[in-house]
Amino acid sequence: MTRDLTTRNDLKEIVDKYDTILFDCDGVIWEGDLLIPHVKEVLAGLRKMGKRFFFVTNNATKSREANKAKFDKLGIECHVDDIFSSAYASAAYLKNVLNFPAEKKVYVIGEKGIEDELDSVGIRHSGGTDPADNVFIDLMDFSSITSDPEVGAVLCGLDMHLNYKKIAKGCRYLRENEGCHFVATNLDSTFPTHGSTVCGGATIAPLITTMGRQPLVIGKPEAAMLESILKTYDLDKSKILMVGDRLNTDILFGVNGGISTMLVLTGINTRAEAEAEDAVAKPTYIVDSLGDFISVV
Amino acid sequence: MTRDLTTRNDLKEIVDKYDTILFDCDGVIWEGDLLIPHVKEVLAGLRKMGKRFFFVTNNATKSREANKAKFDKLGIECHVDDIFSSAYASAAYLKNVLNFPAEKKVYVIGEKGIEDELDSVGIRHSGGTDPADNVFIDLMDFSSITSDPEVGAVLCGLDMHLNYKKIAKGCRYLRENEGCHFVATNLDSTFPTHGSTVCGGATIAPLITTMGRQPLVIGKPEAAMLESILKTYDLDKSKILMVGDRLNTDILFGVNGGISTMLVLTGINTRAEAEAEDAVAKPTYIVDSLGDFISVV
Numbered sequence: 009m010t011r012d013l014t015t016r017n018d019l020k021e022i023v024d025k026y027d028t029i030l031f032d033c034d035g036v037i038w039e040g041d042l043l044i045p046h047v048k049e050v051l052a053g054l055r056k057m058g059k060r061f062f063f064v065t066n067n068a069t070k071s072r073e074a075n076k077a078k079f080d081k082l083g084i085e086c087h088v089d090d091i092f093s094s095a096y097a098s099a100a101y102l103k104n105v106l107n108f109p110a111e112k113k114v115y116v117i118g119e120k121g122i123e124d125e126l127d128s129v130g131i132r133h134s135g136g137t138d139p140a141d142n143v144f145i146d147l148m149d150f151s152s153i154t155s156d157p158e159v160g161a162v163l164c165g166l167d168m169h170l171n172y173k174k175i176a177k178g179c180r181y182l183r184e185n186e187g188c189h190f191v192a193t194n195l196d197s198t199f200p201t202h203g204s205t206v207c208g209g210a211t212i213a214p215l216i217t218t219m220g221r222q223p224l225v226i227g228k229p230e231a232a233m234l235e236s237i238l239k240t241y242d243l244d245k246s247k248i249l250m251v252g253d254r255l256n257t258d259i260l261f262g263v264n265g266g267i268s269t270m271l272v273l274t275g276i277n278t279r280a281e282a283e284a285e286d287a288v289a290k291p292t293y294i295v296d297s298l299g300d301f302i303s304v305v
Numbered sequence: 306m307t308r309d310l311t312t313r314n315d316l317k318e319i320v321d322k323y324d325t326i327l328f329d330c331d332g333v334i335w336e337g338d339l340l341i342p343h344v345k346e347v348l349a350g351l352r353k354m355g356k357r358f359f360f361v362t363n364n365a366t367k368s369r370e371a372n373k374a375k376f377d378k379l380g381i382e383c384h385v386d387d388i389f390s391s392a393y394a395s396a397a398y399l400k401n402v403l404n405f406p407a408e409k410k411v412y413v414i415g416e417k418g419i420e421d422e423l424d425s426v427g428i429r430h431s432g433g434t435d436p437a438d439n440v441f442i443d444l445m446d447f448s449s450i451t452s453d454p455e456v457g458a459v460l461c462g463l464d465m466h467l468n469y470k471k472i473a474k475g476c477r478y479l480r481e482n483e484g485c486h487f488v489a490t491n492l493d494s495t496f497p498t499h500g501s502t503v504c505g506g507a508t509i510a511p512l513i514t515t516m517g518r519q520p521l522v523i524g525k526p527e528a529a530m531l532e533s534i535l536k537t538y539d540l541d542k543s544k545i546l547m548v549g550d551r552l553n554t555d556i557l558f559g560v561n562g563g564i565s566t567m568l569v570l571t572g573i574n575t576r577a578e579a580e581a582e583d584a585v586a587k588p589t590y591i592v593d594s595l596g597d598f599i600s601v602v
Contacts, residue, residue: 144466169441172465176503206473213510
């Protein structure tokens, strides 16, 4: 049963109960470039109480450094280690969960954010923003789609430079290289903002169709991102709360990972959607806004 | 029950029974650039008997004129009207079956073959090989993904110049323009030749994923291509035979369309695969090679 948090006592109880808070950002902390009222003060107050934060985002186009810049600009305290983007989580998952071998490399279908995070964990990579792979090849000229036995994983995220060469190379490695991992940062089909424009799920679709095989998905709502966090830090699941505005990503992510969840109503989903019988996931708590916690911090 | 054609009498019976023969080409008439033995003579003999031919191909990258060039090179008599490529069939379907309005245009995600065939039936188009749409856009710069209320259909085929801009424009038209048709020339995921390289089904996958909607598919094994042929010519279904080497495209195409089918064993599928209990489609007849008909022509 979902519980509504309305009184000061309700909110106080939550603050006392959880040590670690995972936040979705868009629709929770900000809306585009605008902070949601009181959220800045609430985050500062929770920090002062010693709460540990993780900002959990499916955006794989930016590195954690680049993600941090937005927090800096809005005047919210944030450390690089607080950010768990699907790009970083994918790199960390390859490194820590799959024990990716040092002599292998990852073929990237995606933007610089993914390359930066592979660099940050010391995994070699090809493809991505390499100018040699960001070209159009001539019709029926497959001469540049060559083998590379060093590729041990194909990692895909939103790639606004997607092209036939990258798709065909990725498929070739997956087909030819034994045990080659097929990993997606996230499968979101459209951006929550930007007028529902095409997102990462679309740019990985050609590989899924060609290979007839599903990738291991790291981003929300899959459990891999949480697994990656739990593997990196030593945390007590019963003291972790996931806060988000979307049932089908944020709340489902928490449910899949076996942690408590709180839906805020400052973003995509409404109270009615959360309470609907066929809701894709039921939050543990609902609160109008993260800003409501101003009364207890 | 599938019937094996082995004796001269068996073959004679087929020749007498059917007026119109639909041929798949690769694996039936030729294998890459090599003619399958005796096939050239068989085709010439069947022509002399007054049989009508249609060469039915899912290849949408070439116009019928360009397809005909291969027949010319191999010395096989072939007229432009004998060729039913998925590109031409798509243009004909839009024109004759969907009565596509003259004031609208088609947005093409595909190669020149599709544009040529739209031209041949007098349908206006945009996208395709237009240099303005064959570019990479900057990360998160959606400024060029603008509306176009004139687009009444998005037609997709293999596009070796696939890019984010085309995908996003196609999705925008499908979302914004009421009644906008979503049409695919074919959904083959890999080329039968060229080392299973990525094919048209892969380049339409991003739109299917983003829109959460299936296209109307024209090419084999869908019935639309046959519908397009039947609508253009006045043919008696009981006198049409489809000849092919693949169960999941050619034979299934005939079965879906309610015509007789003949599997040849000079291409992809084997006799055992055709006779397997879970075969995707059962041919009416099996013959070792189209060349076997040399004894009756």
